[in-house]
Every structure is written in C-alpha cells, then in structure tokens.
Amino acid sequence: MNKNTPIDNQIVSDVINASPVDNVGHSSIRELVRIVNEIEAKTGEKFIRMEMGVPGLDPAEVGIQAEIEALKNGVASKYPMIEGVKELKEEISRFVKLFMNVDVNPAGCIPTVGSMMGGMATFMTANRTDPLKEGTLFLDPGFPVQKQQCKVLGHNYESFDLYDFRGEKLGPELESYLKTGKISSILYSNPNNPSWVCLTEEELSIIGTLANKYDVIVIEDLAYFAMDFRQDYSVPGEAPYQPSAANYTANYILLISSSKVFSYAGQRVGMMVISDKLFNRKYPELKRYYSSELFGYSMIYGALYCLSAGTGHSAQFALAAILKAANNGEFNFIEIVKEYGEKARIMKKIFTDSGFKIVYDTDIDRPIADGFYFTISYPGFEGAKLLTELLYYGISAISLDITGSTRSEGLRACVSQVSRNQFDDLRFRVNKFREDHPV
C-alpha cells in the first residue's frame, strides 16, 4: 500500500483496525460517520464527506418562524392529537393535490416523526392485513434501515435490483414475487436512493396495476420529492406533477419526508398519506393487533399511538406553514434544492475525469439525472475495498452492498455535505488516487 496518501496513513489504518466492524467497507452509514469523525479529529484534516444524506442547506425559514410562534403560544406543554393538527392535515391534502394531482381527504394525511417512523408504522399496519401474506417486496437498491425495520418487526422481505428490470421487464419480474401470494406491500423510493433512477409513468402504471391484481399495498417513498430536476415540478396546480403509482391504484401509502426537500431533517417531521379507499378499508386480520378492522383507524390509534403518540407539536406547525407557502406559490422549494443537482453534475465529472465510472448511469434510455446521490466504481476494485482505500484519500461514501444492490463494485456518494469550496480538494484527491492506482 502507498504510504504517501493525502490523509496520514498510519492514523487511518489505526482507526480502521480499532473498529469493531469486521470489514469497514461494509459498515452501516452511522458507523462510517463515527469512523470518519474519528479520523478527522485525529488528523485535523477535513474529509470530502459523502457517506450520509444530511441536508446541506438551511432549513426553510417560514418553518422556523412558525415553530417559534407555536412554541410561544404554548404548544410544548400540550400533547398533539395523534392524527395531526388540522392546519397541517389540510395543507398536506392540498400539497398532494397541487404537486401530484392526487386527491386525498385530510383524514388520511398524517404527520409522522420523519419518514423513518412513517415506514415503521406502515409495515406494522400494511403487513398485518392478511394472515397468508408475510412481508414487503423492496424494489432495490434502497435505504437499508427499512429492511431493518421489517426484521425488527419479524416480517419477511424480498427484493430485487430494479435496475435489471426497467421498463416492460418490470412487470414479469414483479409478478413472479406477487404470484407467491406472500407479499403484503411493495416499497420503492422515487427518485431512488441510492441509484437516482426515476421511475417512468409506464413503470408506475405496471406497479399500480399489479398492486390491484394481487391486492398488495404500494408504499411509495418520496424522500426526494420532485427532485428529478430534468422536469419542472415546481408550479403548484400545473403539470408536470411528481409522478406516482397513486394514479394507477387506490392501494397506496405515500411517505413524503420533509428532511431533504425542506431541509427540515432535525425536527423529525414527515407526512404519511393514505388513500381514501385504503384509509376506510376493513381488514378483519387487523383485529389481532389493533382494536379496529379499519386500516386508517388502526394506523393512527394502533401503530402511531404505540410508537410515539403523535408527532412533535411545534414541528407540525412548522410543516403546515412550509406547505402553505409552497401551496400558495410563495415558496419555490425546488429552486432551492436544485443546488444538489448542480453539485452532482460537477462532482460526477471530477470522478469520471479520474477514471471512475458511474455505476447506475442510465435511466432506461437517457443519462441518469443529477441529484442528491450518485454511484461510483473504479476499475479493479470491489466496493468495500474501494471504500476503505478512499478513506486514505480523505473521501468517504457507503458501499452499495448494504443497499441491496447487485452492483457490489459500487459506492454511493451523497453530494449534500460537500461544499463547493471543497471541489479543488476533491479533484486533487481523486487525481492522487488515480496516480497511485493506475488503470
């Protein structure tokens, strides 16, 4: 190994060797955060940090002001209603109408403690509707902790790498799992974390149609809502809208995070949107777990009650104000987060100029969009080895291995925490990496 690396070789090796994880290259996101923090502290060097999807922008100001106001009005001492405050429920309903063209009654628009909790509550309800069904089908690659949630609940899960089954290939592959009769729900993120693949209308219609045929609940994870910057989804009430399987099935739950799109991750507030039909549907099996057979009722007074008895009161008012401003056309949130796409375009070029490849590089028939994440590989390296080696060059990412990807040579790079004034450092470090690892 080359000893003359941008970050002190001995210190990096010591920190890696001291880690309780067998292979640092397969570490979870949070474990890598810890390792990189430690190397940074010991060397005094700043990393190009691409391991964790933390928003890199300021939180939506309108939210902060509303939250302060709500706190001054005394909400901190009061338990919020589990189903959410009225103002927020109404703005969520307006938001999905104006930005997705989907009609949902405010009753099914429920705040959650981030989409993390939205996912957990969804598994706790959707995967308990039918005694013959066993769990979730994940359209991978995906967000690893959602599988962990299924595991913790004792639910089974299946998965396949969506990239291998794009377009008309998706139907037969999806159906081969649904045909078993064991799948309760299908989960995917769109745009996809980590590949940044964006599903087409054709694919969403396949998902919706098969969900109807096999009576399966679609969990559409919109953590990166409207962040396919190739389209302009920013005008409320006007097409184009954020694409959704909700246009093709009534068996759906949307998880809309406010973490990235409104840079509101710290307040842990997200939205769960349950279709009217599903909200009011009766599943006798739910009575084994909850006091009612009604899906929406079980979700609120069963699952969400058990998990946290509601979502932080002031954060609900913050989100209501953010949504109201967006719905009224006064706050163009998409214009703000476009910065991620711009940074991705530059960073991808820095990597590819130095011999790296983009792993998930096409969206069926066009180049993959520039967004919050991109994926990289380097000739001759497995992902875990590449990840470990890049630590010596002051660059951190996560291995695609842990996302259910079949592309084990790849890493996921997140652009959000890298500031533009680090681009020269990044260029220097990847060039040095190439010099030391000639292809």
Ligand SMILES: Cc1ncc(COP(=O)(O)O)c(C=O)c1O
């Ligand atoms: C695909 C996906 N789903 C869900 C989440 C969780 O979002 P939240 O911060 O709202 O809990 C994330 C966060 O990174 C994500 O990438």
